[in-house]
Amino acid sequence: MATVDVDLPHVKDDDPHHHGPAKGLGRWLFTTNHKDIGSMYLIFSLCMFMIGGIMALIIRAELFQPGLQLVEPNFFNQMTTMHGLIMVFGAVMPAFVGLANWMIPMQIGAPDMALPRMNNWSFWILPFAFLILLSSLFMPGGAPNFGWTFYAPLSTTYAPESVTFFIFGVHIMGASSIMGAINIIATILNMRAPGMTLMKMPMFTWTWLITAFLLIAVMPVLAGVVTMMLMDIHFGTSFFNAAGGGDPVLFQHVFWFFGHPEVYIMILPAFGIISEIIPTFARKRLFGYSSMVYAVASIALLSFVVWAHHMFTVGMPLVGEVFFMFATMLIAVPTGVKVFNWVATMFRGSMTFETPMLFALAFVVLFTIGGFSGLMLAIAPADFQYHDTYFVVAHFHYVLVPGAIFSIMAAAYYWLPKWTGHQLNETMGKLHFWLSFVGVNITFFPMHFVGLAGMPRRIPDYALQFADFNSMASVGAFIFGFSQLVFIYNIIQNVRVGEKATAQVWEGAHGLEWTVPSPAPYHTFSTPPKVD
Amino acid sequence: MTKAITLALSLLAMPAWADWQVNMNEGVTAISREVFDLHMLIFWICVAIGIAVFGVMFYSIFKFRKSKGAVAEHWHENTTVEVLWTVIPFVILIGMAVPATATLMDMYDTSEADVDIQITGYQWKWRYQYLDEDIDFFSNLSTPREEIMNAQAKNANYLLEVDNPLVIPANKKVRFLITANDVIHSWWVPHFAVKKDAIPGFINESWVKVEEPGVYRGQCTELCGKDHGFMPVVVEVKSEEDYAKWVADQKAMKLAMAGEASKQFSMDELLAKGEGVYQAACAGCHQLNGQGVPGAFPAITGSSIATGSIDGHIDIVVNGKAGTAMQAFKEQLSAVDIAAVVTYQRNALGNSVGDMVQPSAIQK
Numbered sequence: 001m002a003t004v005d006v007d008l009p010h011v012k013d014d015d016p017h018h019h020g021p022a023k024g025l026g027r028w029l030f031t032t033n034h035k036d037i038g039s040m041y042l043i044f045s046l047c048m049f050m051i052g053g054i055m056a057l058i059i060r061a062e063l064f065q066p067g068l069q070l071v072e073p074n075f076f077n078q079m080t081t082m083h084g085l086i087m088v089f090g091a092v093m094p095a096f097v098g099l100a101n102w103m104i105p106m107q108i109g110a111p112d113m114a115l116p117r118m119n120n121w122s123f124w125i126l127p128f129a130f131l132i133l134l135s136s137l138f139m140p141g142g143a144p145n146f147g148w149t150f151y152a153p154l155s156t157t158y159a160p161e162s163v164t165f166f167i168f169g170v171h172i173m174g175a176s177s178i179m180g181a182i183n184i185i186a187t188i189l190n191m192r193a194p195g196m197t198l199m200k201m202p203m204f205t206w207t208w209l210i211t212a213f214l215l216i217a218v219m220p221v222l223a224g225v226v227t228m229m230l231m232d233i234h235f236g237t238s239f240f241n242a243a244g245g246g247d248p249v250l251f252q253h254v255f256w257f258f259g260h261p262e263v264y265i266m267i268l269p270a271f272g273i274i275s276e277i278i279p280t281f282a283r284k285r286l287f288g289y290s291s292m293v294y295a296v297a298s299i300a301l302l303s304f305v306v307w308a309h310h311m312f313t314v315g316m317p318l319v320g321e322v323f324f325m326f327a328t329m330l331i332a333v334p335t336g337v338k339v340f341n342w343v344a345t346m347f348r349g350s351m352t353f354e355t356p357m358l359f360a361l362a363f364v365v366l367f368t369i370g371g372f373s374g375l376m377l378a379i380a381p382a383d384f385q386y387h388d389t390y391f392v393v394a395h396f397h398y399v400l401v402p403g404a405i406f407s408i409m410a411a412a413y414y415w416l417p418k419w420t421g422h423q424l425n426e427t428m429g430k431l432h433f434w435l436s437f438v439g440v441n442i443t444f445f446p447m448h449f450v451g452l453a454g455m456p457r458r459i460p461d462y463a464l465q466f467a468d469f470n471s472m473a474s475v476g477a478f479i480f481g482f483s484q485l486v487f488i489y490n491i492i493q494n495v496r497v498g499e500k501a502t503a504q505v506w507e508g509a510h511g512l513e514w515t516v517p518s519p520a521p522y523h524t525f526s527t528p529p530k531v532d
Numbered sequence: 533m534t535k536a537i538t539l540a541l542s543l544l545a546m547p548a549w550a551d552w553q554v555n556m557n558e559g560v561t562a563i564s565r566e567v568f569d570l571h572m573l574i575f576w577i578c579v580a581i582g583i584a585v586f587g588v589m590f591y592s593i594f595k596f597r598k599s600k601g602a603v604a605e606h607w608h609e610n611t612t613v614e615v616l617w618t619v620i621p622f623v624i625l626i627g628m629a630v631p632a633t634a635t636l637m638d639m640y641d642t643s644e645a646d647v648d649i650q651i652t653g654y655q656w657k658w659r660y661q662y663l664d665e666d667i668d669f670f671s672n673l674s675t676p677r678e679e680i681m682n683a684q685a686k687n688a689n690y691l692l693e694v695d696n697p698l699v700i701p702a703n704k705k706v707r708f709l710i711t712a713n714d715v716i717h718s719w720w721v722p723h724f725a726v727k728k729d730a731i732p733g734f735i736n737e738s739w740v741k742v743e744e745p746g747v748y749r750g751q752c753t754e755l756c757g758k759d760h761g762f763m764p765v766v767v768e769v770k771s772e773e774d775y776a777k778w779v780a781d782q783k784a785m786k787l788a789m790a791g792e793a794s795k796q797f798s799m800d801e802l803l804a805k806g807e808g809v810y811q812a813a814c815a816g817c818h819q820l821n822g823q824g825v826p827g828a829f830p831a832i833t834g835s836s837i838a839t840g841s842i843d844g845h846i847d848i849v850v851n852g853k854a855g856t857a858m859q860a861f862k863e864q865l866s867a868v869d870i871a872a873v874v875t876y877q878r879n880a881l882g883n884s885v886g887d888m889v890q891p892s893a894i895q896k
Contacts, residue, residue: 066690067682074758074828141827147755153732154715154757157855158655160828242733248716249731283598285608313718314729315736318640322633329625333618340617343585346592350604353597361593365586372578379628381635382571384727385556388718388753453553454722456753459761461680463691468551 020522029124032116033522034101037123039419041098042412044126046488048090049405051134053481055083060443060477063470068461076460077145078137084148088266089173090130092400095408096269097180100208103415104184106513106520107202109193109529114186122179129172136162147458149259152240152251156232163233167226174219181215184208193512195531199293202511203286206293207272210300214261214268217304221258225251249314256307264303267399268296270367270407271338274360276511277414278342281357282349283508288341295334295341302331312383321380328378332371339368354506355429359410362402362437370398373448388458391451397444401480402437409436409487416491417505421519422498428490435483442476557722560742564725566635574628581624639725642737645707647700653710653717653730653752655857656759656816659864660698663709667782670864671696672812673762677820680762692749695812697766701775702745710736713859718754721765729754742769757857758828759816793867793891799875802888806876809869814877817857822881829857833882842887845874846894867891 021027021036031037058079062070071079101119105112113119136143141160144150155163188209192201201209228251231237238244240251271292279286286292308316308324316324342364351357373395377383386392409432417423446469451457455466462470501518512531516524558568596602648663654670661668671694678684680691687693700706710719712730720727721740728738742748750765770778797805811820817829824831832838837845849870852860861870871891878885 066686068680069682073761074825077755077758077760139827145758151716151755154755158715158757158857242731248733282596282604284604285606288609288614290609291614313727314731315734318636321636321640325632325636326629329629332625333621336621337614337618339585343589343592344613345608346589346596348602348605348607349592349596350598350602351593351596352599361589364589368582368585372582375578376571376574379570379574379632381567381632381639381725382574384639385567385571385722385725387727449552449554452556454557454750456720456751456761458755459751461691461761464686464688465551465553 030120032112032120034105034113034116034119035419035520035522037113037119038098038101038103040123041094041101041126044123045091045095045098045408046491048086048094048130050484052083052086052091053484055079055086057477057481059083060474062460063462064474065471066462066464066467071460073460074142074145077147077458078143080458081144081147081150082133082137085133085144086130087400088148088262089170092266092404092408093177094126096208096211096266097177099204099269099273099408099411099415100180100184102419103513104187104205104208105191106418106516106524107205107511108188108191108196109512109525109531110187110191111523111526111528113183114191115183118179119183122176122183125172126176129169129176132165132172133169136165139165149255150229151255152229152232152248156229156240159233164230167230170226171223174223177215178219181212181219184212185216188212193525193528193531199290200531202272203275203289203292204269204272207268207275207296210296211265211268214265214300214303218258218261218265221254222262225254225258228254249311252311252314253308256310257304259310260307261300261303263396263399264299266404267367268300270363270404271296273407273411273414274342274363277356277360277410278345278364280414280506280508280510281354281360282346282351284345284349286341287344288337291337292341295337298334299331302327302334306331309378309380309383312380313387325378325380329375332375332378335371339364339371352507354413355424355426355433356410356414358430358433358437359406359413362433363406363410366398366402366406366440370395370403373398386451388456389451390447390455390457393457394444394447394451397447401444402440406436406440412491414506415513416494417498417501418513418516418518418520420495420498421501421517422494423501423505425490425493425498428486428493432483432486432490435486436480439476439478439480439483443473443480444476446470446472446476559723559725560744560746560748561724561740563635563639563740564723566638567725570632570635573631577624577628639738642707642739644705645739646704647706648709649698649700649706650709650711651698651719651730653712653714653719653756653763654859654864655714655757656752656763657864658694658698658717658719658763658765659713660696662779665779665783666786667779668863669696669782671698671766673764675762677811689749691762692751692764692766694764694766697747697768699768699770699775699778700740700742701772702742702769703772705739705741707737707739710738714857715756716754717752717756717763719750719765720753721748721750721767723748723750724767727753745769745771745774789866789868793894795868796890796892797868797871799879799888802872802875803879805868806872806874807880809865809873810876810881813861813865813869814873822877822883832877838877838881838883839885842874842878842885842889845878846870846889849874850894867894870894 062076139162143162144166146155188205228239232239238246240246240248275286275292306328309328377386413424413429450466450469455462503517504514505518556568556571558565650661650663652659658671674693674695675691679686710728710730712732717730719730724740726738726740728736746769748767752760752763818824818832822832837848850862852858868891871889871894875888
């Protein structure tokens with residue numbers, strides 16, 4: 001990213017037609033302010049993170065020892081399903097949308113999002129989608145119990161009745177995501193400050209622009225696949241029913257055509273965040289800005305041609321296996337470029353290690369480990385041994401927890417002073433980091449071992465040789481889970497008290513968002529800044 | 533320190549270590565060893581790349597800190613370096629892709645098999661049909677419920693044991709034709725490196741050639757409903773002579789069973805036998821006490837079918853109910869078993885209809 005030199009006619013909001021936030025509940029219900037909506041997305045995501053986390057702890061508690069102790073197998077399946085759905089659609093995605101809402105207008109020098117009323121709408125339908133989904137826990141037959149990937153016919157012919165509510169919920173989440181994505185694209189393409197060319201945009205904005213296109217491309221596919229399920233369940237079609245001339249594997253093709261780009265929807269904005277934080281705390285410009293942009297774009301394009309690597313065991317023809325294996329391995333190249341660029345940014349920099357930087361560094365190491373296991377999974381013949389075992393669980397938790405979620409935490413700590421006007425409490429931030437870092441590794445690293453030793457995923461009980469590592473993982477999960485209370489405490493404390501933050505907050509920070517005062521005024525950049 | 537490294541290496545080198553096993557099993561077939569070698573090759577490549585990348589990263593973290601007076605330099609691109617670290621990984625990937633493709637082609641060559649066995653996944657058991665012999669049986673988990681519920685100590689093969697294992701001959705190419713009856717399952721034996729999805733309405737192929745007789749254990753690896761964790765795969769590999777003897781025994785047993793079906797049974801005999809059949813075949817869904825799971829699986833106790841006409845009751849057990857989890861048991865249970873379990877359901881579990889049915893009356 002180019003160093004942004006800014007000519008700021010007015011930092012303070014002096015337009016008489018502008019005003020502060022409305023009073024009371026109405027402020028939140030009717031707001032069209034990108035900062036309010038961003039905050040609501042982030043708070044919502046944190047709530048979902050806690051609910052999904054409780055479900056994860058129920059799973060880990062049951063798996064602490066062999067035998068059935070706490071829950072019935074059917075309820076266990078409901079927990080794995082709901083944990084996955086809530087974390088993916090309720091925690092990670094809304095958190096990134098929240099960060100986009102807060103930061104993209106401020107990073108490109110725009111006064112707000114391009115479509116503020118739609119912005120309100122796309123947030124406010126989300127809580128209802130999750131109320132519908134969560135209410136299925138209390139329905140006869142229980143909540144969806146067929147895994148977050150809901151493979152037919154387990155999710156159609158053999159599903160509990162609540163599947164219809166699940167489908168409705170997914171439709172609403174999809175509508176919300178599509179509207180959010182349209183808004184982000186419209187904002188970035190139309191509302192950049194004069195002088196901010198595409199190749200001068202901050203990396204976070206860049207990664208979100210590409211992510212938004214992925215969302216628009218694949219969320220309708222998800223809507224399509226759940227609609228086909230709905231037709232099979234209620235209207236007598238046989239898309240996924242072999243007895244009626246359909247094909248259960250068709251479900252998996254359609255699902256993963258959505259699902260694989262979805263995986264990158266959850267990691268590309270994380271790449272953007274890390275590319276903001278590392279240069280700030282290394283006090284050195286991001287290495288290879290243009291190659292970073294091209295790498296993100298190529299990862300996004302490749303994500304459309306690798307979906308069947310989730311399906312190596314369904315009995316594809318040999319040529320299909322070979323194609324998807326090669327295409328998947330190719331993704332390692334641009335991903336490698338990103339990691340090398342981050343390391344090169346640190347090399348010969350001048351580093352300090354504040355809380356956001358610690359999360360970012362942990363991201364680089366642990367995401368890369370998740371990338372390595374991803375490369376192993378791409379090798380089709382070896383995948384026959386890894387597929388649907390805990391090795392896969394270890395892999396995607398490494399890219400999603402110390403990957404996506406650490407990046408979100410890094411972003412929260414990085415931008416909190418800008419949002420609240422208070423400097424971070426570094427001691428408490430570091431405590432949260434170290435507890436999370438240790439917890440995450442104790443939880444997920446042993447899963448590689450039990451997976452390789454032969455433990456299938458999604459089972460409520462297991463053979464005795466997996467017992468030791470499973471107990472260890474459960475202990476780690478509780479450490480990680482409870483250390484998030486420190487995170488919540490840190491956020492609340494930072495909102496309430498703290499040393500006054502400067503506009504720049506971090507010594508090495510560059511970019512438009514660091515030119516407005518902290519806390520950022522309710523309206524920023526009512527007059528666009530000029531970027532040279 | 534040296535001690536720690538030795539320990540770490542010995543951990544990696546001991547794939548058969550029971551409790552703290554950290555690596556994949558090498559397996560017992562030529563294919564499984566190829567897969568293992570491939571796995572180790574990629575693993576070590578990843579380790580090497582990891583050491584290089586994290587090495588530079590940690591060097592930077594320790595060397596270029598502001599607290600040590602480091603001053604940031606100003607360069608931020610270098611085309612040569614960027615081209616190099618795009619091209620080198622690409623070349624390494626080709627090095628991985630070549631052996632991987634070769635192994636894949638071996639795995640896909642299912643031609644010229646000596647024995648053909650159809651494997652069908654059911655909720656939650658496996659069915660094995662020998663296509664060249666008249667052998668056809670189901671394989672159910674045999675771990676006692678008391679062990680699962682922690683009322684009894686768990687045995688060494690906990691959850692990895694079945695009543696009727698699949699039996700195959702050593703040193704013969706055995707082809708598996710894999711399908712499913714209800715939802716998608718996946719048949720996996722780690723020691724063979726064979727994992728193939730069992731998909732209703734479609735048939736997948738795989739094969740194995742095991743050199744040494746022995747017992748090999750695996751599990752279903754595709755979420756298939758409530759008891760997905762409770763449908764293990766056990767394969768007994770026998771020498772050619774032992775296998776021939778086993779085939780002969782199976783046929784003799786089948787003849788003996790056919791004789792039983794024409795016998796007359798007393799109510800007590802049927803109830804006693806029916807209880808065992810109920811626990812093995814029905815209790816998974818309808819529960820041991822016959823109460824079912826509300827909203828998912830109907831109760832037997834007081835049900836209109838189990839207390840209504842006996843013909844309707846026999847029909848649903850024999851033919852199942854399409855579009856639900858209720859399977860057709862005509863393939864899974866003998867006429868004696870069906871007569872016994874129907875009689876049991878009508879006169880136990882809180883029901884007391886009073887009638888009974890003889891095996892001879894079961895029309896399969």
